Amino acid sequence: MNIIIVGCGRVGQTLAENLNNDGNDVTVVDLSPAKVKDVTDRVDVMGVIGNGATHSTLQEAGIKNADLFIAVTNSDELNLLCCMVAKKEGDCDTIARVKSPEYSAEAPYLKEQLGLAMVINPQLAAAEEIARVMRFPTAIKVEPFAKGKVSLIKFRLPSDSPLIGMSVVDVINKYRPEILLCSLERGDEAYIVNGSTTFKEKDLISLVSTPDKAHDFFKKINFKGNAVKDAVIAGGGNITHYLCSILEKSKIALTVIERDQKVCEELSSTYPKTNVILGDALNKELLFEEGISSADAFVALTNHDEDNILLSLFYKEEGQGKLFTKINRTDYGNVINKLDFDSVICPKNITSDIILRFVRASANTKGSNVETLYNVVDGKVEASEFLVKAGSPIIGIPLNKLTFKPNVLVAAITRDDKVIIPRGQDVIQENDFVVIVTKELSPSDITDVLD
Amino acid sequence: MNFYIVRKTLGWIVLFEGLFMLIPLITSIVYWESEFLVFLACMLICAGIGFLLTRGNSKKDTIFAKEGLVIVALSWIIMSLFGALPFIISGVIPNFVDAFFETVSGFTTTGSSILSSEQIEAMPKCIAIWRSFTHWIGGMGVLVFIMAFLPLSGARNMYIMKAESPGPTVGKLVPKVRLTAKILYTIYFLMTLTEFVLLLFGKVSPFEALNIAFSTAGTGGFAIRGDSMASTSAYIQVLVAIFMILFSINFNAYYFIARGRFKEAFFSEVKVFIAIVLLAIAGITLNLCLTGTQGYSVGEAIRHSLFTVSSLISTTGYVTVNYDLWPVFSKAIIIIIMFVGACAGSTGGGIKVSRIILLFKNSKREVGKLVHPNQVKSVMMDKKPVEEDTIRSILAFMVLYIVIFFISFLVVSIDVDSLESAFSAIAATINNVGPGLGMAGPTESFAFFSPLSKLVMCFDMLAGRLELFPMLALFNPYVWKRERVKKQ
Numbered sequence: 001m002n003i004i005i006v007g008c009g010r011v012g013q014t015l016a017e018n019l020n021n022d023g024n025d026v027t028v029v030d031l032s033p034a035k036v037k038d039v040t041d042r043v044d045v046m047g048v049i050g051n052g053a054t055h056s057t058l059q060e061a062g063i064k065n066a067d068l069f070i071a072v073t074n075s076d077e078l079n080l081l082c083c084m085v086a087k088k089e090g091d092c093d094t095i096a097r098v099k100s101p102e103y104s105a106e107a108p109y110l111k112e113q114l115g116l117a118m119v120i121n122p123q124l125a126a127a128e129e130i131a132r133v134m135r136f137p138t139a140i141k142v143e144p145f146a147k148g149k150v151s152l153i154k155f156r157l158p159s160d161s162p163l164i165g166m167s168v169v170d171v172i173n174k175y176r177p178e179i180l181l182c183s184l185e186r187g188d189e190a191y192i193v194n195g196s197t198t199f200k201e202k203d204l205i206s207l208v209s210t211p212d213k214a215h216d217f218f219k220k221i222n223f224k225g226n227a228v229k230d231a232v233i234a235g236g237g238n239i240t241h242y243l244c245s246i247l248e249k250s251k252i253a254l255t256v257i258e259r260d261q262k263v264c265e266e267l268s269s270t271y272p273k274t275n276v277i278l279g280d281a282l283n284k285e286l287l288f289e290e291g292i293s294s295a296d297a298f299v300a301l302t303n304h305d306e307d308n309i310l311l312s313l314f315y316k317e318e319g320q321g322k323l324f325t326k327i328n329r330t331d332y333g334n335v336i337n338k339l340d341f342d343s344v345i346c347p348k349n350i351t352s353d354i355i356l357r358f359v360r361a362s363a364n365t366k367g368s369n370v371e372t373l374y375n376v377v378d379g380k381v382e383a384s385e386f387l388v389k390a391g392s393p394i395i396g397i398p399l400n401k402l403t404f405k406p407n408v409l410v411a412a413i414t415r416d417d418k419v420i421i422p423r424g425q426d427v428i429q430e431n432d433f434v435v436i437v438t439k440e441l442s443p444s445d446i447t448d449v450l451d
Numbered sequence: 452m453n454f455y456i457v458r459k460t461l462g463w464i465v466l467f468e469g470l471f472m473l474i475p476l477i478t479s480i481v482y483w484e485s486e487f488l489v490f491l492a493c494m495l496i497c498a499g500i501g502f503l504l505t506r507g508n509s510k511k512d513t514i515f516a517k518e519g520l521v522i523v524a525l526s527w528i529i530m531s532l533f534g535a536l537p538f539i540i541s542g543v544i545p546n547f548v549d550a551f552f553e554t555v556s557g558f559t560t561t562g563s564s565i566l567s568s569e570q571i572e573a574m575p576k577c578i579a580i581w582r583s584f585t586h587w588i589g590g591m592g593v594l595v596f597i598m599a600f601l602p603l604s605g606a607r608n609m610y611i612m613k614a615e616s617p618g619p620t621v622g623k624l625v626p627k628v629r630l631t632a633k634i635l636y637t638i639y640f641l642m643t644l645t646e647f648v649l650l651l652f653g654k655v656s657p658f659e660a661l662n663i664a665f666s667t668a669g670t671g672g673f674a675i676r677g678d679s680m681a682s683t684s685a686y687i688q689v690l691v692a693i694f695m696i697l698f699s700i701n702f703n704a705y706y707f708i709a710r711g712r713f714k715e716a717f718f719s720e721v722k723v724f725i726a727i728v729l730l731a732i733a734g735i736t737l738n739l740c741l742t743g744t745q746g747y748s749v750g751e752a753i754r755h756s757l758f759t760v761s762s763l764i765s766t767t768g769y770v771t772v773n774y775d776l777w778p779v780f781s782k783a784i785i786i787i788i789m790f791v792g793a794c795a796g797s798t799g800g801g802i803k804v805s806r807i808i809l810l811f812k813n814s815k816r817e818v819g820k821l822v823h824p825n826q827v828k829s830v831m832m833d834k835k836p837v838e839e840d841t842i843r844s845i846l847a848f849m850v851l852y853i854v855i856f857f858i859s860f861l862v863v864s865i866d867v868d869s870l871e872s873a874f875s876a877i878a879a880t881i882n883n884v885g886p887g888l889g890m891a892g893p894t895e896s897f898a899f900f901s902p903l904s905k906l907v908m909c910f911d912m913l914a915g916r917l918e919l920f921p922m923l924a925l926f927n928p929y930v931w932k933r934e935r936v937k938k939q
Contacts, residue, residue, distance in 0.1 A: 027626050
């Protein structure tokens with residue numbers, strides 16, 4: 001696909017890299033020559049310097065042949081304007097990033113009136129992810145498939161777990177769980193598990209299952225997480241805003257610590273149930289005063305990665321609950337991983353995943369589509385959900401008779417309302433939703449995983 | 452530096468060079484020449500060494516700016532070393548330095564030869580086609596070729612393309628480097644084919660037509676006749692003159708024309724280049740007609756000045772007449788256009804028209820600043836501001852160019868009889884033109900220079916073709932620092 005990305009900020013760069021790795025022809029546009037150069041030096045994309053909302057710049061970027069236009073500059077208004085001009089200029093889908101809660105609330109109206117294919121709000125998406133994991137505290141990441149019927153759940157193996165030293169076959173024989181263990185992260189490496197994979201302490205394990213069955217499994221292996229009843233949030237930015245609005249209806253009591261008086265006042269007037277504290281989140285005394293050591297969850301959402309990391313390290317020492325850390329810069333992911341934080345939230349990666357999913361789904365016209373895509377391990381292991389349409393060559397053949405490429409795992413089949421955790425003799429049928437976990441493959445069609 | 456990726460890329464270069472030798476190999480079979488065995492041996496050597504160099508696999512395949520520069524510089528040196536093998540083994544040029552000089556001159560599309568007219572006429576056909584074919588490979592760049600056909604991993608290949616492609620700024624035509632390289636090579640191939648077919652209409656043998664087409668396409672200048680192009684028909688001369696001009700225009704222009712974007716195709720560099728060509732032709736024609744020393748008719752004067760101007764500004768170096776005998780004014784124009792050279796992004800050499808334009812615009816701005824000391828003004832090109840970094844780099848390029856020029860000038864002046872000869876020999880090699888004036892003139896050969904001078908000129912040719920910076924990067928000690936990877 002020919003894709004134009006306006007704005008070479010954090011999200012723009014990540015998108016350019018991921019979309020290019022997926023085999024698309026990407027052109028990036030930005031006003032700053034230095035930013036454009038930075039991207040074109042690292043990624044095999046074309047750069048155009050100019051204002052992405054002007055006719056001439058869009059012409060130069062090749063809007064006439066573009067299939068998709070993504071505006072991710074820092075300004076909501078500019079993004080919307082860019083998309084409007086692009087829509088007029090070329091026959092392409094448009095995606096606009098919108099940050100402010102006001103516009104975000106009117107996303108459906110904007111989508112319809114401006115003909116946008118998607119309005120994306122990275123901070124809202126991040127807040128939704130935090131809220132999902134809060135409801136499932138044993139996990140560090142929960143990603144829903146098949147409209148929430150199946151989830152991909154990632155958890156870290158605690159040091160006292162009975163699973164340590166067991167192989168996948170042992171686990172299946174002993175517990176007979178209705179789950180599928182699919183991938184494993186150890187240090188910098190990610191693996192797709194097979195029968196002989198043995199678990200070690202601190203491994204990050206991803207499994208696919210229904211939420212209930214996963215709960216059963218965790219109970220069996222004696223891995224309990226306390227339900228989150230209260231949470232402390234450091235920083236009162238947009239993510240906090242969205243998180244409050246999502247959790248307002250739940251029973252989780254929230255405490256927000258924010259330095260800026262105006263922001264505090266706004267938060268407290270919008271979310272009256274939330275306990276808003278004016279103060280520096282890095283003030284140790286204040287943190288203790290607000291009960292950080294007894295809180296069930298702590299969410300580090302300040303504007304600085306360094307502060308978030310520092311706060312998280314502190315919470316690991318003093319606190320006992322669930323920890324969420326927002327990190328914007330992912331280049332040092334391997335170092336962050338060593339810190340053993342529970343859930344690392346990265347808004348730009350979430351955004352990039354959502355857009356990648358859209359691109360793969362719309363790039364595909366063959367028998368089956370990517371419905372959902374989830375990055376299990378940054379850029380390495382992915383879980384993709386496909387809808388199998390009539391005529392697909394995999395229909396009706398038992399899974400153990402199909403020859404898959406290496407590092408491919410069929411993780412779940414959803415048929416009507418039933419979820420099947422597949423074994424060798426299971427058969428894929430028409431209109432099934434199939435979740436497939438792959439390593440370094442990025443399938444855009446279900447037949448891509450066959451050898 | 453990442454030595455692994457450098458070694459691997461060099462290995463691919465050697466393998467591809469072995470592949471390129473198929474052309475002379477086929478020629479030797481067609482004409483049943485005994486050099487068949489020479490090329491077979493050379494191909495086996497290339498395959499063996501290339502295989503050894505490309506062995507092994509490492510995840511460390513990142514290319515940064517310094518790796519790009521070093522890969523390009525070393526590739527061209529290695530390519531010239533292996534390319535010299537057929538000359539040495541076949542005994543056509545037994546001396547190593549001479550054979551290396553001839554190959555460097557071939558790949559850099561210079562066209563300076565150490566062979567005399569008689570030796571050129573007596574050369575086996577397969578050696579002759581190898582000589583011409585080196586021009587074709589070197590014209591567009593062998594790394595660009597490899598990039599187009601080999602899925603080299605990593606997006607940073609742009610560093611290689613930037614280092615190998617001529618011109619102050621190198622942009623992409625399409626988002627993917629690989630497709631850009633493919634488009635460029637497609638244009639290159641189609642234009643070469645067109646010239647070949649048109650040459651056949653001029654009643655030359657297919658073998659000669661192929662040689663001329665290769666040599667013109669790369670703007671090289673090796674000929675298979677002892678007198679270069681002097682004894683060819685007027686049709687051939689005019690045709691070759693036109694194609695030399697076409698090959699020295701920025702290839703982006705052809706891409707825009709092919710896509711129907713005519714307005715964009717005639718950007719200011721192309722316009723200025725055409726203007727310089729027309730002015731030079733007019734100047735020389737008038738000078739020749741008014742002085743009348745050569746006894747040309749007006750038609751001949753136009754034809755010879757057209758051919759000579761397009762041959763020298765495109766830095767090809769074909770000759771139809773011994774312009775060394777022309778009046779001084781004409782020779783002065785010839786020297787000037789040798790320095791100006793072709794457009795950026797073409798196969799020609801020289802300083803490049805776009806650099807000259809930017810240098811002038813920058814100087815104009817500086818003069819303006821004398822009058823308005825606090826003036827802020829951007830240098831504009833094609834209605835877009837040019838980045839200050841680009842201008843700074845061009846200024847550095849010019850200084851280095853002059854420094855290299857004068858050091859080489861000093862070394863070469865030991866061997867020759869006149870300032871003109873020494874000066875023009877360096878001008879002809881650093882600008883990749885081929886023939887100079889005086890003892891290095893169009894009817895002479897470079898054989899008499901000392902081995903030291905020849906090696907200096909080899910450096911000049913490579914530095915000129917690669918636009919100085921890659922060759923100079925080799926002298927930066929930091930580049931050779933081994934990267935230490937922490938064991939995990």
